[in-house]
Amino acid sequence: MGTKKQAEKSKKLWIKVLAVIAGVIFVVLMVVSAMGSSWITSFTVVKPGDVAVVDYTLRDAQGTPIMTSNQQLYTQxxxxxxxxxxSKQLTITANTSLATGVFPIxxxxxxxxxxxxxxxxxxxxEYNAISSGIVGLKANSQKTISLSTAKPMTQFWxxxxxxxxxxxxxxxxxGELIALGVSSSANAAQANSTEPAYVRIGxxxxxxxxxITIDFSYPSVDVTVVSINQASS
Structure with a gap:
């Protein structure tokens, strides 16, 4: 009788354990269902060819923000x-080179x-540095990318x-900031130039x-990956 009672007690214990496990699994499934596919994308990283939307802040040599898509930072x-x-957020294809001299914003x-x-x-x-620099980042990941160039971007006025x-x-x-026009070849636009002029803060x-000498290069950019659209295979 003692053995039979022990067997029944053990059986009841296992039934309770299985009931708890089933309850936990149910809760996990409910949580995953509520999260949708976000739990999957949290493991996704930017790969070459993916299209990523990024927040960014361009900074000068002193670390001063020159241009940003971070609305909170801009407002402050x-x-x-x-x-x-x-500006608005950048949509950029990872690990690709820009075919033109300027990406207008x-x-x-x-x-x-x-x-x-x-x-x-x-x-x-700069575009190419950002494009290659975001490879390997996850959504919401932040990174400071170097934009330093071998040739300084300066102009004498x-x-x-x-x-x-x-x-x-x-x-x-x-130390004063001055807006100037530049061409796609990264040189200050001349009055008789036929190239379109773009704005740059020097x-x-x-x-x-x-x-005076004006430096219109930006040594670094802070980026945050907002979303990743994986390239079709």
């Missing part, structure tokens, strides 16, 4: 009187709104050129009695 900086530009400023005539110039070297732009040499200070890096 704009409220402090910053001249930072705002529409931008917004607090004083002018969305620009209808000018677009910001993201140069092909003489006192006469400054005067033509309604600026005086005496009033310009080192920083005065040097000043002499003859004029």
């Amino acid at each position: 900086l704009a409220s402090q009187g910053s001249g930072v530009l705002y 529409a931008f917004y400023t607090a004083s002018t709104g969305w620009s209808t005539q000018n677009q910001f110039a993201l140069f092909s070297t 003489s006192a006469d050129q400054l005067a033509a732009s309604n600026m005086s040499l005496s009033s310009v200070q080192i 920083e005065v890096s040097n000043k002499t009695p003859d004029g």
Whole structure:
């Protein structure tokens, strides 16, 4: 009788255990169902050929944001009187090279709104660095990507050129930000150039009695992957 009672007790224990396991499985299935496919995409990484949507912030040599798609950051900086530009998120194909010299981006400023005539110039070297730099990132992953180039992006403006732009040499200070037009070849657009001009924000890096040097390169960009659209196989 003792053995029979033990067997019945053991059987009841297993029934309870199986009931608990079944309950846990049910709860897990309910959670997974509520999550949809998001739990799968959380393991997905950007691969070559994938199309990713990214938030980004371009920074100058001092780490100052020049242009951003982060609305919260833009609002904060704009409220402090910053001249930072705002744009929509970038849709970029991973690990591809841009076929043209410039990737044009529409931008917004607090004083002018969305620009209808000018677009910001993201140069092909910068686009390519972002395109290759996001490979391996997951959705919501953040990364600072280096945009440094072997050849510096600078331009010298003489006192006469400054005067033509309604600026005086005496009033310009080192560290000041100046908007300038550039062509797709990453050179400042000349008045007789037939190439379209794009907007670029440069920083005065040097000043002499003859004029100023403007640096319009951006050493780094902060990116956050918002979504990943996997390439069709």
